[in-house]
Amino acid sequence: MNLEKLASPLLRRITLGLNLLASVALAQTQPEQAPKVPDECKESSCYDFSPVRALIHQKLDDKTDPSIAVAVAKDGKIIWEEAFGWADRENQIPATSRTIYSLASLTKPYTATGVMVLVSAHKIDLNAAVQQYVQPAQLTVRVGERGPTVREVLVHTGGLPTFYFFHYKGSWDASVDMQETVRPYGIIVHAPGKIWEYSNLGYGIMDYMTSRVSGLPWAEYMRRNVFAPLGLKHTTVGTPRDAEAVVAPRYDDETHRRLPPFDFDHSGASAIFADVHDVIRFGMFQLKNKLPDQQPVLTNSMIDEMMLPANLDANAGTQRKPLYGLGWQIEREFGYDTVGHEGAMVGTTSILKLFPKENLAIAVLTNTFDESAVIDVERRIAAAVLPQYSAALRDEAARQKNTPLEPSLPKELRGRWTGTVYTWQSKLPMIINFRPDGDVHVKIGDQIESLVQEIQYRDGNLVGRFAASIPTEDAMRHPHTVALNLWLDCGVLRGEASALTWDTELNYFDLPSYVELARSEVHK
Numbered sequence: 001m002n003l004e005k006l007a008s009p010l011l012r013r014i015t016l017g018l019n020l021l022a023s024v025a026l027a028q029t030q031p032e033q034a035p036k037v038p039d040e041c042k043e044s045s046c047y048d049f050s051p052v053r054a055l056i057h058q059k060l061d062d063k064t065d066p067s068i069a070v071a072v073a074k075d076g077k078i079i080w081e082e083a084f085g086w087a088d089r090e091n092q093i094p095a096t097s098r099t100i101y102s103l104a105s106l107t108k109p110y111t112a113t114g115v116m117v118l119v120s121a122h123k124i125d126l127n128a129a130v131q132q133y134v135q136p137a138q139l140t141v142r143v144g145e146r147g148p149t150v151r152e153v154l155v156h157t158g159g160l161p162t163f164y165f166f167h168y169k170g171s172w173d174a175s176v177d178m179q180e181t182v183r184p185y186g187i188i189v190h191a192p193g194k195i196w197e198y199s200n201l202g203y204g205i206m207d208y209m210t211s212r213v214s215g216l217p218w219a220e221y222m223r224r225n226v227f228a229p230l231g232l233k234h235t236t237v238g239t240p241r242d243a244e245a246v247v248a249p250r251y252d253d254e255t256h257r258r259l260p261p262f263d264f265d266h267s268g269a270s271a272i273f274a275d276v277h278d279v280i281r282f283g284m285f286q287l288k289n290k291l292p293d294q295q296p297v298l299t300n301s302m303i304d305e306m307m308l309p310a311n312l313d314a315n316a317g318t319q320r321k322p323l324y325g326l327g328w329q330i331e332r333e334f335g336y337d338t339v340g341h342e343g344a345m346v347g348t349t350s351i352l353k354l355f356p357k358e359n360l361a362i363a364v365l366t367n368t369f370d371e372s373a374v375i376d377v378e379r380r381i382a383a384a385v386l387p388q389y390s391a392a393l394r395d396e397a398a399r400q401k402n403t404p405l406e407p408s409l410p411k412e413l414r415g416r417w418t419g420t421v422y423t424w425q426s427k428l429p430m431i432i433n434f435r436p437d438g439d440v441h442v443k444i445g446d447q448i449e450s451l452v453q454e455i456q457y458r459d460g461n462l463v464g465r466f467a468a469s470i471p472t473e474d475a476m477r478h479p480h481t482v483a484l485n486l487w488l489d490c491g492v493l494r495g496e497a498s499a500l501t502w503d504t505e506l507n508y509f510d511l512p513s514y515v516e517l518a519r520s521e522v523h524k
Contacts, residue, residue: 110282120299124213143190161185189514348368
């Protein structure tokens with residue numbers, strides 16, 4: 001998977017909200033000692049950020065991005081903070097470092113921090129079952145002998161499926177309580193600990209768990225226990241209520257039109273808003289640079305624990321697996337150890353990248369879906385501060401290596417597979433036919449047989465997309481296609497068939513149903 005904007009709706013769906021920075025092969029050499037900022041020089045003039053400004057202005061001139069906000073902290077000091085373009089195009093409101101953006105999946109490290117506050121208070125055990133903390137919500141275990149632990153959900157190895165549900169204000173889609181979302185979609189489709197699958201639902205369950213344990217609404221819990229103690233004055237769950245706050249509206253990346261506001265079923269995965277100043281301050285705390293007005297909500301040892309990879313033994317199949325800690329993605333990038341997270345969804349992209357050994361934090365926010373721009377800007381900033389990074393970035397094209405997916409399906413898949421789609425409302429017969437000519441046909445219930453497209457296969461994991469529908473009450477509100485994400489396990493294909501709306505005017509949902517099939521006929 002390269003760094004270009006993902007053209008395939010299926011690939012975009014799989015990686016929604018996931019940091020793609022490590023999708024290139026990264027050098028493994030040891031970094032040079034980064035230059036220390038002299039005591040008498042704490043301003044951006046110590047580094048040449050002019051190439052970054054030029055890149056940002058190019059993006060704005062091309063009208064690919066309405067606005068871009070950046071912030072950089074080095075050795076415990078903010079050395080550059082600036083915003084470019086229009087926060088609000090229609091009303092010509094310029095972006096500033098105090099403009100508030102939707103953080104999308106950059107929400108996850110904040111959510112994990114909130115969970116760890118309860119862990120430090122001995123109110124949550126990372127190795128205990130999630131189920132004991134989320135009653136009366138009830139997870140449904142389809143695969144494996146147990147439900148996931150808190151740690152497994154934080155690391156995306158809990159067996160929960162890919163999921164998102166955007167509820168646009170003014171439409172007839174109504175947001176529901178997380179308990180009501182868990183009932184149909186809190187399904188364990190993989191044995192916990194075995195598969196790494198990025199799950200917004202899992203982090204929605206984390207915010208629900210936090211609320212149940214603390215006795216506070218999640219937004220209020222986060223305000224009291226994370227935002228306020230860390231001095232994050234312009235950080236909120238959902239859009240701020242302050243009438244004077246300037247919130248950048250989201251814009252579509254293709255039509256450039258202004259999108260209507262929307263909420264989520266999974267607030268803990270996607271619902272935090274903040275300005276770039278607060279984001280960099282959050283990053284500085286995670287680098288153990290406690291500012292004078294910040295209270296230590298976590299000990300240094302707990303911060304370290306969050307940044308340790310905890311998904312080493314899990315298989316990711318077609319989904320490239322980064323090392324993932326408790327809310328953080330951990331990378332080796334051009335010889336530097338990094339910790340960070342990206343947020344990417346319709347109408348917004350964000351990134352917070354930390355270089356712990358170099359005591360460097362970089363934040364970039366924009367109000368459209370443009371991962372390549374945000375990544376390019378973040379990398380140019382790193383190159384301006386870290387000499388070896390700069391040299392490696394210039395050589396990136398020559399070093400880039402993409403591991404191809406297997407070009408053909410293995411013999412163990414050839415034939416007709418029959419089984420069942422278990423939606424939250426009914427059971428539907430399903431047939432997948434891996435034909436001798438290489439085509440894959442699928443039929444759900446009495447619907448028309450369809451050709452599976454965008455097929456990929458790796459390490460026992462098959463993904464693809466086809467024309468059909470999942471006839472549940474919520475999925476049938478909008479036209480959709482069906483995305484497959486199946487795993488071959490002991491002669492059985494099991495996983496998800498998800499109603500996916502990426503091709504519609506507004507992206508509404510990715511709603512999974514459990515699938516299990518066995519081979520009933522072998523093709524020669």
